[in-house]
Amino acid sequence: MRNAEPARSSGQSGTAEADREAGEFPSQPLHHLDSLWIQVAGTRCNLSCTHCFVSCGPTDTRHAMMPRRQVAERVTEGLALGVREVYFTGGEPFLHPEMLGILEDTLERAPCTVLTNGTLFTPASIAQLARLSRAARFSLELRVSLDGTERGAHDAFRGAGNFERAVKGLLALEAAGLLPIVTATNTAHEDPLVLRERYAAALRAFGLSRPRIKLLPMFQLGRQALRGSRYGATETLRGLPPGEFDSNRLQCGSCRAVTADGVYVCPLLVNEPGGRMSDTLVGALGSFELRHGACFTCYATGMTCANG
Amino acid sequence: MAEALRLAAFGGVYSNHLALAAVLRDAAGWGAARTCCLGDVGGFGPHPDRAAALLRGSRVLALRGNLDDSVGHARSDCSCGYGDPRDRHFSQLSFDYTLAATSEVHRAWMRDLPEQHRFQAGGRRVLLCHGSPRRVNEFLWDSACSDAFLEWLCETHAADVVLCSHSGLHWHRALPSGRHVINVGAIGRPANDGRTGVWYAALQLGKGVGVEFRPVAYEHEALALEMESEALPAEFIETIRTGWWTTCLENLPARERAAGRH
Numbered sequence: 001m002r003n004a005e006p007a008r009s010s011g012q013s014g015t016a017e018a019d020r021e022a023g024e025f026p027s028q029p030l031h032h033l034d035s036l037w038i039q040v041a042g043t044r045c046n047l048s049c050t051h052c053f054v055s056c057g058p059t060d061t062r063h064a065m066m067p068r069r070q071v072a073e074r075v076t077e078g079l080a081l082g083v084r085e086v087y088f089t090g091g092e093p094f095l096h097p098e099m100l101g102i103l104e105d106t107l108e109r110a111p112c113t114v115l116t117n118g119t120l121f122t123p124a125s126i127a128q129l130a131r132l133s134r135a136a137r138f139s140l141e142l143r144v145s146l147d148g149t150e151r152g153a154h155d156a157f158r159g160a161g162n163f164e165r166a167v168k169g170l171l172a173l174e175a176a177g178l179l180p181i182v183t184a185t186n187t188a189h190e191d192p193l194v195l196r197e198r199y200a201a202a203l204r205a206f207g208l209s210r211p212r213i214k215l216l217p218m219f220q221l222g223r224q225a226l227r228g229s230r231y232g233a234t235e236t237l238r239g240l241p242p243g244e245f246d247s248n249r250l251q252c253g254s255c256r257a258v259t260a261d262g263v264y265v266c267p268l269l270v271n272e273p274g275g276r277m278s279d280t281l282v283g284a285l286g287s288f289e290l291r292h293g294a295c296f297t298c299y300a301t302g303m304t305c306a307n308g
Numbered sequence: 309m310a311e312a313l314r315l316a317a318f319g320g321v322y323s324n325h326l327a328l329a330a331v332l333r334d335a336a337g338w339g340a341a342r343t344c345c346l347g348d349v350g351g352f353g354p355h356p357d358r359a360a361a362l363l364r365g366s367r368v369l370a371l372r373g374n375l376d377d378s379v380g381h382a383r384s385d386c387s388c389g390y391g392d393p394r395d396r397h398f399s400q401l402s403f404d405y406t407l408a409a410t411s412e413v414h415r416a417w418m419r420d421l422p423e424q425h426r427f428q429a430g431g432r433r434v435l436l437c438h439g440s441p442r443r444v445n446e447f448l449w450d451s452a453c454s455d456a457f458l459e460w461l462c463e464t465h466a467a468d469v470v471l472c473s474h475s476g477l478h479w480h481r482a483l484p485s486g487r488h489v490i491n492v493g494a495i496g497r498p499a500n501d502g503r504t505g506v507w508y509a510a511l512q513l514g515k516g517v518g519v520e521f522r523p524v525a526y527e528h529e530a531l532a533l534e535m536e537s538e539a540l541p542a543e544f545i546e547t548i549r550t551g552w553w554t555t556c557l558e559n560l561p562a563r564e565r566a567a568g569r570h
Contacts, residue, residue: 082460139561
C-alpha cells in the first residue's frame with residue numbers, strides 16, 4: 001500500500017544548498033501506519049506554555065480545530081490502512097466542544113489516547129469519560145502533562161495555578177477508575193529511573209495510588225526554541241552512514257499526524273518547515289528525510305510520543 | 309471429515325519449571341496432539357536450566373523468543389522492548405541472572421530455535437510467533453489493537469490464525485474476516501489476575517476454530533522458595549505468591565492495568 005514517492009525533507013527545500021545536501025540525511029521509511037495522531041484542537045490551547053513545541057495558545061489559529069465529521073473521516077482513512085491506535089492532541093483537546101462525542105465515535109473502532117494539560121476537567125466530563133471507557137471495546141488512555149513535582153516548577157512552564165488544577169484532574173480521573181498517565185518532560189536531563197521514581201513518590205504523596213508515568217525529552221522546537229534553546233550544528237543526523245542507521249528506532253517509521261490542514265510526518269513537526277507531507281494519509285506513506293534537529297533528539301533518545 | 313487438531317500452546321516459561329511440568333501434564337490429559345512453546349524459556353524465575361532441560365526432553369515445538377535470542381547470543385539485555393525505566397531496571401536484573409545461570413548447551417539450543425512456525429490445519433494457515441508476526445518483541449494487548457490492525461497483520465503475513473505470546477496476558481479475537489488472533493499468554497508468572505495459577509491455550513483447529521484457555525495450578529510456593537534461595541528480587545516473588553504483577557507492567561494499557569492490583 002505504500003506509495004513510491006521520493007523522500008520528503010523535514011528542512012527547507014528548493015535552495016541550492018539544500019539540494020547539495022540532499023542524500024546526506026538518513027531517509028526513514030514508514031514501515032506501517034500503527035499510530036494515527038489527530039491534532040483535534042488544532043493549535044488552540046487554554047495555556048501558553050513556555051516550552052510548547054507547537055507554540056499553542058488561546059488565540060492561535062495556525063491549525064484549526066477539526067470538525068467531528070472530519071475526524072471520523074480521518075479515522076476511517078487510517079483504519080483502511082490498518083491503523084492500530086489513535087492519539088488525540090492539540091492544543092488542548094478538551095477545548096474542543098465535541099471532544100467527548102469524537103471519543104465515543106472512535107472508541108468503537110480503535111484504542112484512543114488523549115493528551116491533555118488536565119486543567120479543564122469537570123465532574124460531568126470525567127463521569128462521561130468513565131462511562132465511555134467502561135463501555136468501549138478498547139482502552140481509553142488519558143495522558144496529563146506535569147512538568148515537575150512541585151507547583152513552582154510546573155507553573156513556571158505552564159502558568160500560575162495550573163499545577164493544582166492538573167493534580168486535581170489526576171485525582172479525579174483515578175477516582176473515576178481511569179488510571180491516567182502522567183506525561184513528564186525531562187527538563188533537566190535527569191537519569192530516567194531517578195526522575196521516574198521521584199515522580200512516582202510525589203504523585204503518591206498527592207494521593208494518586210497507582211501512578212503511571214511517561215517520560216519525554218525536551219525538544220528545542222516552537223516556543224522553547226524562541227526562548228533561545230535551539231538545536232546546535234552537531235545535533236543532526238546529517239552524515240550518519242546508511243549502514244549505521246537503524247530504521248526501527250524512530251516513531252515516524254510507524255506514525256503520521258493529521259491536522260485540519262493536512263498530513264504531517266509526526267506530531268512534533270506539525271509547525272516545522274518540511275513537516276507537511278500530503279493532503280491525505282495515502283499520500284503520506286512515503287519515506288521522510290530526517291533533516292530536523294528534533295529528528296536527532298528522537299533518534300538519540302529512542303523516544304516515542306506513543307504510550308509505553 | 310478429519311478430526312480437529314488439538315493443539316496446546318503456551319509462551320513465557322520464564323524459568324518456571326514447576327508450572328511447565330504442570331502444564332505439560334494438563335495438556336497431555338486434555339489430549340493435545342501437538343504442544344507448542346512460543347518462546348522465552350528463561351528470565352524472571354530460578355534455575356533456568358531446569359525449565360530448558362524439561363522442555364528439551366519433551367516433544368514440544370519451541371520457538372525462539374527475544375529472551376532466548378538474547379541469552380543464546382549473550383547479548384547485553386533481554387530485548388523485551390520496555391520503554392519505562394523501572395521496567396527496564398527489573399528486566400535487566402532478571403536477564404543478568406538468567407544469562408549467568410544458563411549453561412552453554414542450553415544457550416546453543418536457544419540460538420538454533422526457529423523464530424516462527426507455520427502449518428495448515430482445517431484448511432487454515434496457522435502462524436506461530438513470539439511477539440507478533442512482524443516483530444519478535446512486539447506487545448499485542450487485547451485492548452490496544454484495533455481489528456483493522458490485526459486484520460492487516462494477518463493479511464500481510466499470510467495467516468488465517470495467528471498465535472502469539474510475549475505480553476504475558478492471554479486473549480482471543482475472532483476478527484470480522486473470520487481470521488483469529490490468539491495470545492496464548494505466559495506460564496512463567498500469573499496473568500495479573502490475583503490467582504497463583506497460570507493459563508495456556510487449548511485450540512481445536514478443524515472446520516471451526518475452538519479456543520479455550522485452561523487454568524493450571526502448580527506448586528507456586530515451592531517456586532517462591534527457590535526464588536528466595538537464589539536471591540531473586542522480592543518483587544518477583546510477590547508476584548508468584550499473590551498472582552499480581554509488581555514489575556514490568558508500565559506498558560500495560562489502561563484496561564489491562566486496571567484489572568490488576570498495582
